[in-house]
Amino acid sequence: MSRAVAVVPRGPGRFTYDYPRPAVTVDMVVLAIVGFELRVLLIRRGQPPHRGRWALPGGFVHTSDDGDQGESLDAAAARELQEETALRPEDVFLQQFRAFGRPGRDPRGRVISIGYLALVPADLLTRTRAGDDAAAAQWCPVADVERRKLAFDHAEILACALQTMRERLLLEVRIAASLVPLEFTKAELRRVFEAVAGQSYDKSNFNKRFNRMIDDGTIVSGPGVRALPGPGRPASLYRFADY
Amino acid sequence: MSRAVAVVPRGPGRFTYDYPRPAVTVDMVVLAIVGFELRVLLIRRGQPPHRGRWALPGGFVHTSDDGDQGESLDAAAARELQEETALRPEDVFLQQFRAFGRPGRDPRGRVISIGYLALVPADLLTRTRAGDDAAAAQWCPVADVERRKLAFDHAEILACALQTMRERLLLEVRIAASLVPLEFTKAELRRVFEAVAGQSYDKSNFNKRFNRMIDDGTIVSGPGVRALPGPGRPASLYRFADY
DNA sequence: CCAAAAGTGTTAACAGTACACCCATGC
DNA sequence: GCATGGGTGTACTGTTAACACTTTTGG
Numbered sequence: 397m398s399r400a401v402a403v404v405p406r407g408p409g410r411f412t413y414d415y416p417r418p419a420v421t422v423d424m425v426v427l428a429i430v431g432f433e434l435r436v437l438l439i440r441r442g443q444p445p446h447r448g449r450w451a452l453p454g455g456f457v458h459t460s461d462d463g464d465q466g467e468s469l470d471a472a473a474a475r476e477l478q479e480e481t482a483l484r485p486e487d488v489f490l491q492q493f494r495a496f497g498r499p500g501r502d503p504r505g506r507v508i509s510i511g512y513l514a515l516v517p518a519d520l521l522t523r524t525r526a527g528d529d530a531a532a533a534q535w536c537p538v539a540d541v542e543r544r545k546l547a548f549d550h551a552e553i554l555a556c557a558l559q560t561m562r563e564r565l566l567l568e569v570r571i572a573a574s575l576v577p578l579e580f581t582k583a584e585l586r587r588v589f590e591a592v593a594g595q596s597y598d599k600s601n602f603n604k605r606f607n608r609m610i611d612d613g614t615i616v617s618g619p620g621v622r623a624l625p626g627p628g629r630p631a632s633l634y635r636f637a638d639y
Numbered sequence: 640m641s642r643a644v645a646v647v648p649r650g651p652g653r654f655t656y657d658y659p660r661p662a663v664t665v666d667m668v669v670l671a672i673v674g675f676e677l678r679v680l681l682i683r684r685g686q687p688p689h690r691g692r693w694a695l696p697g698g699f700v701h702t703s704d705d706g707d708q709g710e711s712l713d714a715a716a717a718r719e720l721q722e723e724t725a726l727r728p729e730d731v732f733l734q735q736f737r738a739f740g741r742p743g744r745d746p747r748g749r750v751i752s753i754g755y756l757a758l759v760p761a762d763l764l765t766r767t768r769a770g771d772d773a774a775a776a777q778w779c780p781v782a783d784v785e786r787r788k789l790a791f792d793h794a795e796i797l798a799c800a801l802q803t804m805r806e807r808l809l810l811e812v813r814i815a816a817s818l819v820p821l822e823f824t825k826a827e828l829r830r831v832f833e834a835v836a837g838q839s840y841d842k843s844n845f846n847k848r849f850n851r852m853i854d855d856g857t858i859v860s861g862p863g864v865r866a867l868p869g870p871g872r873p874a875s876l877y878r879f880a881d882y
Numbered sequence: 883c884c885a886a887a888a889g890t891g892t893t894a895a896c897a898g899t900a901c902a903c904c905c906a907t908g909c
Numbered sequence: 910g911c912a913t914g915g916g917t918g919t920a921c922t923g924t925t926a927a928c929a930c931t932t933t934t935g936g
Contacts (some may be wrong), residue, residue: 628887871914
């Protein structure tokens with residue numbers, strides 16, 4: 397949305413239809429755990445409208461009126477993710493969660509946006525481009541987003557994404573698997589759950605759930621242990637079985 | 640999708656853009672319990688492509704390039720529902736569940752469709768237009784849909800809607816509330832769960848869940864009892880509290 | 883030894899399952 | 910009476926929740 401498509405247009409007003417059509421974009425809610433905190437990737441807009449405001453990354457879905465008809469929605473989301481973060485889409489949990497099409501949500505014209513949730517494993521954060529230009533992209537704690545006054549209806553899109561993720565975290569552990577590094581400790585997985593759900597879990601009770609996941613093969617023992625700097629007993633490492 | 644918009648175009652090729660744009664539609668998965676069976680509303684297509692095949696009801700999202708920019712996605716879904724069933728949207732659970740945009744899904748051109756789930760209470764089924772013209776609209780048991788070879792990617796859309804509904808039924812009882820009449824018996828609610836989940840539940844154990852919902856106020860006692868024709872003890876009536 | 887972090891054990895309450903049984907009604 | 914459907918009770922199991930406790934490490 398904040399940028400033109402890559403293909404150079406062959407002239408103004410080249411594409412005509414019998415009825416008005418909306419522009420269709422994907423908006424990305426890219427989440428990661430930084431420290432013990434859930435953060436979302438925001439881009440500072442360099443163009444009007446909402447110039448200088450923070451916004452979710454996103455862009456137009458490539459469409460064609462002949463031949464292959466363009467790219468799929470999933471492909472558009474994967475492409476945008478790669479442009480904004482330099483992450484490989486196969487390393488990231490990427491899933492559509494909802495479409496947003498309220499008239500007036502973009503002052504330039506009718507725009508319908510498909511919202512995508514992207515969960516980045518903590519150990520791949522270094523590959524993110526967000527650090528390259530701190531003025532243009534930033535990992536913002538989700539708790540601080542309210543103060544930012546996001547552009548367009550992006551606050552609403554983020555809220556919907558968070559709700560979707562929290563609901564699914566309780567159903568599928570796979571969501572949490574997308575946010576932890578390949579190898580992780582019991583405490584690290586617990587902190588992911590705490591960061592996402594926004595509440596704390598009893599260590600002993602969480603470990604019991606963890607041990608059950610080991611019993612049914614969801615989680616397998618990894619190699620050796622990981623010691624934190626400072627005192628404290630080193631923790632065993634684990635990984636998800638399907639990785 | 641199967642019909643043109645109501646407004647008469649003011650000439651061919653009147654609406655021009657710098658980049659190609661997709662058409663955007665809503666496709667409706669309208670579900671109801673008929674007897675003890677989950678059924679979906681299907682429309683027989685009178686126009687090519689897929690002429691004569693069964694399809695989900697749906698249509699274009701009204702868009703405008705100036706002024707109010709047209710209608711919201713929810714409004715488009717409510718309008719389509721009214722056109723197809725004569726039901727009031729406020730009586731029907733109506734919720735977006737996913738967008739479908741695979742290139743090639745419509746041979747006429749690039750079409751992105753927003754899937755909507757509509758749950759019709761059993762006592763309002765008489766208001767449906769589906770019976771008016773049996774050749775054009777039909778409540779088809781979801782178990783029989785596979786044999787029908789639906790038009791476009793509508794089989795995929797239906798499968799996604801069913802999965803979404805089954806997941807949510809376990810989380811929110813509200814889904815079931817949208818399928819039962821205003822007043823219902825314990826057995827009726829249980830049969831809704833059985834029809835949606837595709838499995839049977841133990842009467843006694845289901846009643847315990849039911850009684851818990853009475854305890855926390857989700858369900859309240861209704862007036863009197865309902866007797867079925869034939870033998871058997873009449874059953875107490877209940878209703879959901881927020882109705 | 884002490885603080886910090888990992889990890890275990892104990893108990894009670896709660897929810898799910900399978901199953902047997904009693905109640906009200908029409909025929 | 911008896912078949913039919915509504916409704917209750919019991920015993921067993923597994924899960925969750927709260928909390929106390931032990932073990933391993935660095936300083």
